Amino acid sequence: MPVASPLSLVDPIDALLSAHGLRRTDAARRVLGWLLAHPDTSYTHAQLQTALQNDTATEAQGETGSTLDRVTLYRLIDRLTQVGLLLCRVDARRVRRYQAMPASVHALPHFECQNCHRDQPLQGALQGNALDLEVAAQNALQALKALGYQGLSLDLAVRGVCADCATAAQTTNQTP
Known part of the structure; x- marks a missing residue:
């Protein structure tokens, strides 16, 4: 029976966070994972918070998925944008939208x-x-x-x- 190498067990989201010098917190995994799973969609802060809350509400009991407060989400989005994992756009109405940025x-x-x-x-x-x-x-x-x-x-x-x-x-x- 083949044994999986330690490298094959590394979560790709954890690897991305580590490679960009970020902590691998549950919140960071959830936000980056959500945006990577929806690469063609850009979200405002409020839309992303709602999407993550709705996703949490549909998860089975006992799994990780506590809601993110507004400030924590702002700070996390800012860090992910600073290291180049997210693209931040400001539209014509001066609303910021965030999207996963493929390398x-x-x-x-x-x-x-x-x-x-x-x-x-x-x-x-x-x-x-x-x-x-x-x-x-x-x-x-x-x-x-x-x-x-x-x-x-x-x-x-x-x-x-x-x-x-x-x-x-x-x-x-x-x-x-």
Whole structure:
């Protein structure tokens, strides 16, 4: 019977936290685990707190999953963002949104609707140009690093009116 090596027993979330110099607390595991499990979704602080509370409510009794207070969550999000595990975006309404930041990605393009304020990832829509975008992001980051800038990330936000809102506006304008 093969014996599992000690490296195969390491939780990937614990490994990420350790590699970035963070403590492996239950709260850190829950927050990072949730965001990594939902990579295409960005959350406000309040949305993330609600999602984690709802997730806790559905867990079986006896498992870890105590609720996180607001301040603890703010501090944890801040630490995860500082070490590059989360991407923090500020939308047109000045609302901060957080999303897991894959290590291999230097730009996460997204669309912000100025009407309904939904935030939608554009990775699927830009698949044909994704490599060009990645190369441009890497070049920009390398140029800034050469100038001495540190702790860099790149956010590509396209702002406008989404197709749903545009269609609704056309329908409203055509109705007598």
